[in-house]
Amino acid sequence: MSGEALVSFVTGISGSGRLSLLKEVQSRNDALKIIDVGTRMYKKSSDLGIQIPDGKILDMDPLALDYLRAATFEDILKEVEGLRSAGSAVSISTHVCFRWKKHLMHAFNFHYVNALNPDVYINVIDNAHSVYLNLLHDSAWSGRLTLKEVLVWRDEEAFITRMLAEYQRKPFYLFPRREDPSMLERILFKVEAARKSGSKPLPKAYLSYPITHVKGNPEVWKEKDEVKQKLKDSGVVVFDPISIEDSVLIDWAYEAVAKGKETVEVEVDGRVGEIKVKEILDAVGDIKDQIVVRDYQLINQSDMIIVFYPTKVLSPGVLSEIKYGYTHNKNVYAIFPFEESSPFFEYYTTRLFKDVDALLDHLREVGAL
Incomplete structure (x- = not known):
């Protein structure tokens, strides 16, 4: 049974838990379809006979990377058109930028964003120390970013997502990764899809x-x-x-200084790591x-x-x-x-x-x- 078609453009930096959050929403409501752009780009490259090692995709020649992204989005556009026609709800899980090798890289193409014409833009954010620790345990990102750079990148991702939403005059949401996933489900199905269908939104x-x-x-x-x-x-x-809850970092740092320590030990979701007090x-x-x-x-x-x-x-x-x-x-x-x-x-x-x-x-x- 088809419902009200809804396309959401869901962004979030590496380590933010964007995709896992969407999967939690999907487990609550299987009407949600998820298209993860990063996964699709690796698959597209493999289909073309080119194997990209983990952690190397951002080191590709920029023109080749743009071509791979365009080829991937051509497939995604066709799939989204079919899902729209069927009245489905689909979330496009993606980045809009990368902070790689001390500079900012774009991760989207205006042409394809306009062609997708999402109904709503959502940026998923998590605690700065949670993202930092997740990146620390990711072979592609470990040791690449300071805490400040994580904060800046997180802000850039949210800012660009909001600018895209404002450009297309679409709703924009900032959604905390550690908020109840049922709230995101409600936003998608009971607020935005309801509004689009003419029903009263929550x-x-x-x-x-x-x-x-x-x-x-x-x-x-x-x-x-x-x-x-x-x-x-x-x-x-x-x-x-x-x-x-970023502010706890400040408390931890001052406590560490008082004890003469140079690092703060952080545990997030069973993962343990250290952040330098100076950072x-x-x-x-x-x-x-x-x-x-x-x-x-x-x-x-x-x-x-x-x-x-x-x-x-x-x-x-x-x-x-x-x-x-x-x-x-x-x-x-x-x-x-x-x-x-x-x-x-x-x-x-x-x-x-x-x-x-x-x-x-x-x-x-x-x-x-």
Whole structure:
């Protein structure tokens, strides 16, 4: 049975977990077809009788690499046309750039991106230390990039993907690799495919809260997770800023300095590696600035901001997010269990609620759910 055809252009740098995330979504919903451009390029080369050793494809002559990419995309275009006609949902998994041998290389062709005419662009990102460690354990990438270069490349990939989306006037999403895969499934099938078919899309919300306060109190952290789960159970696509946690690198680096250590040991998904403290300290500015820009993008792609605020102490981060969302045409709903609040907090808030159930009742009343 065919549904609403949807072509998504899904990008992410090496080590970001882009393809594995799509496979997790596919395991939840087998209506999703995945076309991985890198895999197809190696296969196309093999079909042509040319075997490319692992890790050597980016060392090819640029003209030969462009020809291989073009030949691969010719096949992909024909396949996508057939899937579109059948009303299928397909994700094109690809890079848009590579940071290779200290310079930036393009990884797409405007002609073929225009011919594909994707319905939505999605950039998958992961924690900087997770990507760094994944690359460290990849023979093609091990030792090639510093932490700062990983941060820069990750930002470049997101920026170019967003520019392609804006050029074609299509939706753009930043999606954290460690966010619930069901949220990406909802974006594809219940938001973008629904919108395209003329159906009502699910609402999307950015969950704002004072992270330092919430993380420091296990009971409050549990409350935050309960609020998030109730929103998800009610059909809301939730973007949680803690899904990307680069700031822990700064804490680890300062702890290492205090102990006289020159490296930080990191474990991610069972893999262990070390990052030089100097590399982290050199990237502190990048880490901090990207946190702000990234959270603002998560707000941009949301329909509303939902603030979980279990303290009377004002958080500069939350107040900045509230003001940004409110002045960018987003409704800002705050869960605030106290009687009195700051006038600045109230000024940039659409409405305050004592608990999440009262908020959900309101969203149902106004037709947002």
